[in-house]
Amino acid sequence: MMFNRRYLGKGKADGGPCFEEEEYVDAIFTILAHIYSFCISDYLPFLRGLDLEGHGKVREEATKVLEKYHDPIIEDRIQQWRDGRKHEPQDLLDFLVSLTDENGNIPLLSTDEIKAQINEIMIATLDNPSTALEWALAEMLNKPEMLQKAVDELDDVVGKDREAFRLHPIAPFNVPHMSLTDTTVADYFIPKGSHVILSRVGLGRNPKVWDEPCKFKPERHLQDCNKGEEVVLDEPELRFLSFSRGRRGCPGVVLGSSMTTMLFARLLQGFDWSILANQGTIDLCQGKKDSFLAKPLLAVAKPRFPLHVYSVSR
Ligand code: HEM
Structure with a gap:
């Protein structure tokens, strides 16, 4: 629904998920598991930079995995809309890229905002x-x-x-x-x-x-x-x-x-x-x-x- 494709990688010949899908889904569940982790800096914000529990690092690594798969697709798609190779939205990414402001000017969202929205939706949906x-x-x-x-x-x-x-x-x-x-x-x-x-x-x-x-x-x-x-x-x-x-x-x-x-x-x-x-x-x-x-x-x-x-x- 997001990228109009079944697999992020090639997929296996029998139709099952391959390494790429497993790596991707594992990364999402790692991020989800950390939503509830106890974190001292939630209560003492001045400790935030120290990442005492190491959660920040784990979350960063997992987010990098998502970005490794998302970013090339998102950047390529934005280019397709800019070059006029795409006119009609076919998936959620197209909708985000083609959103306009009240004067009908696109794009409403910057590349970074689109990437952040997609990370958020993927994490929230699975x-x-x-x-x-x-x-x-x-x-x-x-x-x-x-x-x-x-x-x-x-x-x-x-x-x-x-x-x-x-x-x-x-x-x-x-x-x-x-x-x-x-x-x-x-x-x-x-x-x-x-x-x-x-x-x-x-x-x-x-x-x-x-x-x-x-x-x-x-x-x-x-x-x-x-x-x-x-x-x-x-x-x-x-x-x-x-x-x-x-x-x-x-x-x-x-x-x-x-x-x-x-x-x-x-x-x-x-x-x-x-x-x-x-x-x-x-x-x-x-x-x-x-x-x-x-x-x-x-x-x-x-x-x-x-x-x-x-x-x-x-
Ligand atoms: C059965 C399926 C789903 C359930 C049970 C569910 C449940 C939830 C719950 C409990 C929250 C937290 C609300 C809170 O903080 O009080 C949430 C947040 C969210 N969900 Fe879902 N969700 C589902 C599917 C989806 C889908 C398909 C999408 C994508 C379109 C989605 C997008 C989001 C987003 C973006 C948030 C964060 C909202 C915010 O923090 O402002 N969810 N969901």
Whole structure:
């Protein structure tokens, strides 16, 4: 969607990712892992230059990997628009390059601003859909009757995604925020300058709000909507945290919801899923360092359609 191409590298002949994709995705997850790292200079800013925990260096190295792949594509694309070889936007990068100011003059964004926006969007987009889906499929593989029902009823699938966000958020907390003014939320007084860290687990598994909070019960979300109405992944009431709210809330609610549900629905529709013969049930333990499955999901996917339906285009 961003660069109008399937792979950053050449891709493997069988259609799978190759070294370039793995290096790239690893770099994004390294950056994401550092969003929550404790950093003394967040509290004592005069220490910032010392990078005492070494996080700055790790983040810089990971950002260099992203830039190694992004920058040549971005620079080439900007040149194509300048030379008049491109007129119509075909992907998100084209939209950013062709944005105009109120007088219709392009470019609105400088090359550095476009590069920064692309880094931001790539970092913000990757982990949520993939993690929600991995957890939802893992939970459902242990309940084959539910898996079957979902294959039959794709609307229901949306409820599964939503339940994965409630029960298995990608991280225990929302992205840290800082209060700009004194404020009061319910019974809490939050002084200006406080670091506000919202617990996703505390919200999503709150027994005052959720009946049997630790159970995977996607049908509970169907009660939230009228029959026939779309089940949405957003949770404006913040009874659990999917896209968050307010000024810094996620700008990708519609795109993120479509990506997650389409990805999940296509995986369920395209394959018969089962547990490996020697495995018994899927181990639903959470990792010690993060909220991902401790053991990445390993399952058997048997195509449900003729093989040509699955052919990969580059
Ligand atoms: C299921 C998919 C997604 C989920 C659950 C999700 C969730 C979130 C959450 C919880 C935040 C932090 C909000 C806060 O700080 O309070 C966020 C931020 C953000 N998301 Fe998403 N997101 C998803 C997909 C996307 C997509 C597809 C895009 C790209 C178009 C995107 C772009 C962003 C950006 C740019 C931010 C940072 C906003 C800011 O700090 O001002 N997200 N997202």
